[in-house]
Amino acid sequence: MLGRASGAVVRRLGRGGGTALPGLVAATIAPRLMERLASTPGHGVATVTGTNGKTTTTHLLAAIVRAAGIEPLTNPSGSNLERGVIAAYTEQVDAMGRLPDAASQVGLFEVDEAVLPWLFPRLRPRVAVFLNLFRDQLDRYGEVDSVADGWGAMLRRAAHAHTLVLNADDPAIALLAESAHGPVVTFGVDDDAVALTHADHASDARFCVCGARFVYDAIYMGHVGRWRCTFCGRARVAPTVSARHVELRTDGATIEMTIAGAPVTVVSPLAGLYSVYNVLAAAAAAHALGIDASTIASALAAAGPAFGRQERFTIGERSARLLLAKNPAGLNEVIRALTAGDAPLMVLAMLNDGVQDGQDVSWIYDADVEALAGRGVTLVCSGDRADDLALRCALAGVVPVSVIDDTERALDAALARTPSGARLDIIATYTAMIDVRAALARRAGVGAYWEARA
Amino acid sequence: MNSDPRNPSTPALPHEGGGGRSIRVVSLYDDVMNVYADRGNLIALRARAAEYGIEVEVTSVSVGDPLPAEADLVLIGGGQDREQRRIAQELAGRGPVLRAWAEDDVAMLAICGGFQLFGRFYRDSSGEELPGAGVFDVTTVAPGPGWPRCIGDVLAASLVPGAGELVGFENHAGRTYLGAGAQPFAIVEHGFGNNGEDGTEGARYREAIGTYLHGSLLPKNPALLDHLIGAALRHREGDDSAPLVPLPAVFAERAHAAAVQVARRRSRRVQAAPGSAYATP
Numbered sequence: 001m002l003g004r005a006s007g008a009v010v011r012r013l014g015r016g017g018g019t020a021l022p023g024l025v026a027a028t029i030a031p032r033l034m035e036r037l038a039s040t041p042g043h044g045v046a047t048v049t050g051t052n053g054k055t056t057t058t059h060l061l062a063a064i065v066r067a068a069g070i071e072p073l074t075n076p077s078g079s080n081l082e083r084g085v086i087a088a089y090t091e092q093v094d095a096m097g098r099l100p101d102a103a104s105q106v107g108l109f110e111v112d113e114a115v116l117p118w119l120f121p122r123l124r125p126r127v128a129v130f131l132n133l134f135r136d137q138l139d140r141y142g143e144v145d146s147v148a149d150g151w152g153a154m155l156r157r158a159a160h161a162h163t164l165v166l167n168a169d170d171p172a173i174a175l176l177a178e179s180a181h182g183p184v185v186t187f188g189v190d191d192d193a194v195a196l197t198h199a200d201h202a203s204d205a206r207f208c209v210c211g212a213r214f215v216y217d218a219i220y221m222g223h224v225g226r227w228r229c230t231f232c233g234r235a236r237v238a239p240t241v242s243a244r245h246v247e248l249r250t251d252g253a254t255i256e257m258t259i260a261g262a263p264v265t266v267v268s269p270l271a272g273l274y275s276v277y278n279v280l281a282a283a284a285a286a287h288a289l290g291i292d293a294s295t296i297a298s299a300l301a302a303a304g305p306a307f308g309r310q311e312r313f314t315i316g317e318r319s320a321r322l323l324l325a326k327n328p329a330g331l332n333e334v335i336r337a338l339t340a341g342d343a344p345l346m347v348l349a350m351l352n353d354g355v356q357d358g359q360d361v362s363w364i365y366d367a368d369v370e371a372l373a374g375r376g377v378t379l380v381c382s383g384d385r386a387d388d389l390a391l392r393c394a395l396a397g398v399v400p401v402s403v404i405d406d407t408e409r410a411l412d413a414a415l416a417r418t419p420s421g422a423r424l425d426i427i428a429t430y431t432a433m434i435d436v437r438a439a440l441a442r443r444a445g446v447g448a449y450w451e452a453r454a
Numbered sequence: 455m456n457s458d459p460r461n462p463s464t465p466a467l468p469h470e471g472g473g474g475r476s477i478r479v480v481s482l483y484d485d486v487m488n489v490y491a492d493r494g495n496l497i498a499l500r501a502r503a504a505e506y507g508i509e510v511e512v513t514s515v516s517v518g519d520p521l522p523a524e525a526d527l528v529l530i531g532g533g534q535d536r537e538q539r540r541i542a543q544e545l546a547g548r549g550p551v552l553r554a555w556a557e558d559d560v561a562m563l564a565i566c567g568g569f570q571l572f573g574r575f576y577r578d579s580s581g582e583e584l585p586g587a588g589v590f591d592v593t594t595v596a597p598g599p600g601w602p603r604c605i606g607d608v609l610a611a612s613l614v615p616g617a618g619e620l621v622g623f624e625n626h627a628g629r630t631y632l633g634a635g636a637q638p639f640a641i642v643e644h645g646f647g648n649n650g651e652d653g654t655e656g657a658r659y660r661e662a663i664g665t666y667l668h669g670s671l672l673p674k675n676p677a678l679l680d681h682l683i684g685a686a687l688r689h690r691e692g693d694d695s696a697p698l699v700p701l702p703a704v705f706a707e708r709a710h711a712a713a714v715q716v717a718r719r720r721s722r723r724v725q726a727a728p729g730s731a732y733a734t735p
């Protein structure tokens with residue numbers, strides 16, 4: 001199979017792991033391949049989309065279905081365009097162009113929010129998960145409203161039976177229920193203790209479809225919270241999967257939740273309220289796939305981080321944690337997770353401006369970097385746009401100790417400033433994460449991710 | 455003699471011997487027109503003014519709020535079409551006050567969607583015409599489906615004395631054309647500018663500036679930031695206002711230089727000199 005052979009070739013090329021290119025070859029050779037293969041996994045297909053958390057949620061959902069005895073067929077490492085999904089199939093097909101283990105499989109695909117309307121009728125997912133909708137790479141996706149409108153139109157046209165899994169707390173997502181043909185499973189947070197005392201700046205869906213401004217009884221992040229419209233009466237519904245009590249730590253979270261009424265507690269190694277939402281989304285998707293609550297809870301507690309998403313590395317006497325942040329809402333949540341404790345922070349922040357990062361770096365001004373001020377942060381800035389990032393941080397009152405464009409030199413400088421026994425937190429945009437992860441893996445003696453998966 | 459820095463609405467004392475200087479800033483619709491990180495302009499303004507020892511009193515004016523009696527500097531950012539529709543009618547109603555302020559040399563910075571609505575009208579992609587505040591003699595038309603947005607890094611030579619070379623990022627569907635009463639803010643070297651045709655970027659009327667550049671604009675263009683602070687001080691203090699002695703801006707200059715390189719590398723170079731082609735087509 002040509003698509004498969006090219007995977008081995010391009011993976012040797014390094015950056016990005018080449019996880020999308022075999023699919024590109026297959027898409028060119030057999031454009032209908034995916035449509036033919038989409039219906040073959042015996043347990044159907046689930047899609048995961050949204051601005052933030054696609055990779056982690058898909059990763060967690062894969063851990064749950066594995067625990068339930070189902071083999072996940074996934075597109076790895078954030079390779080979430082059409083090509084990445086096709087690659088997931090072409091990696092598995094036999095010489096006859098069939099999936100040999102189809103009967104025991106479920107397709108779990110993270111799908112780029114702009115690509116979903118094209119892929120949805122072709123993949124015909126049995127479960128479609130919608131995480132959140134934040135402003136992200138306006139130079140690439142256009143404006144937030146048009147993404148939400150595209151999803152609504154897509155759902156109203158849908159011709160196959162499916163269950164929607166929706167974030168009850170994000171009004172732009174929750175209101176997709178109005179376009180649903182079938183069952184809807186929702187997830188959300190019901191714990192005022194993790195609510196913000198003031199609104200983040202990076203909030204998007206502040207206005208209802210009727211035109212009125214939403215009222216919030218609690219805001220958890222951005223425009224995500226317990227919302228209602230006093231004008232037309234639209235309001236958040238009580239979620240099917242609900243976090244009743246959340247304890248956030250710099251190194252993880254304890255989540256007491258109910259899954260369709262069944263209480264379970266998950267101790268997750270993933271830090272930050274944004275990770276809690278990914279845990280809830282994976283639980284809700286697994287519930288929609290018919291998996292029981294106790295299997296869900298034990299699998300979530302055992303699941304480690306996904307590629308580049310809070311992965312940890314040990315380098316001599318020090319540790320490093322890699323945190324992906326590629327838009328204002330994501331960066332706000334990473335900062336919030338870092339500042340959950342009182343300990344001084346050693347931070348390497350990296351800003352690239354490639355197509356996958358967003359060529360427009362303006363977004364750093366929408367993030368509340370000011371939250372790091374006065375928190376004892378020692379900061380090194382790096383990446384293609386290290387100077388832009390250094391300026392943003394300096395304006396926020398967090399003056400970097402060092403600005404070094406080069407990844408390897410910046411990492412070494414940041415590690416040298418990290419006290420023995422302490423942790424370096426690395427915040428990076430997508431391609432910066434790929435670069436620094438390779439540099440970290442070399443120093444820690446960890447294999448590249450696609451080797452680790454094999 | 456200084457007012458309480460934790461309470462920016464405390465009235466400042468009149469300036470005397472360089473101490474106690476202050477400017478009054480009106481931030482228009484910053485909770486609605488905030489899609490392209492234009493809040494960075496206010497962040498940079500506050501930080502730079504603090505370096506000069508100038509107090510900044512900010513009044514946020516949103517939907518339904520009255521304008522204050524006076525202002526030295528008006529800021530407005532960009533928004534999505536839906537957000538522009540939300541504020542256009544009300545903003546147009548504020549036109550007479552804003553135009554009088556512009557005649558009185560109040561400094562203004564209107565970015566992207568805010569620039570469009572500071573013009574005469576904005577016709578969106580559905581053909582609906584939104585009225586503008588009329589500060590600038592410009593008109594904007596969103597050409598509709600099939601026409602690409604103007605997206606990318608911009609390098610432009612400012613026509614504001616001392617503001618120098620400008621860097622920014624543009625992302626707009628609307629094409630803006632200057633009328634006879636408008637001067638361009640800058641001449642595009644790399645990027646699209648107002649319409650991708652005539653080489654102009656933004657508009658300028660007295661101390662009011664309209665532009666498509668975000669990025670955010672003021673953090674990375676410290677000479678323009680200093681110009682706006684100086685203009686606001688002149689409005690506040692009158693003709694005897696002592697000029698600013700520019701302070702170094704180390705991080706800003708480095709970010710500016712990096713953005714210049716990026717724009718030269720990534721954005722198309724504008725070949726034709728813009729000459730006299732400023733008129734509405």
Ligand SMILES: [Zn+2]
Binds near residue numbers: 209212229234
């Ligand atoms: Zn409503």
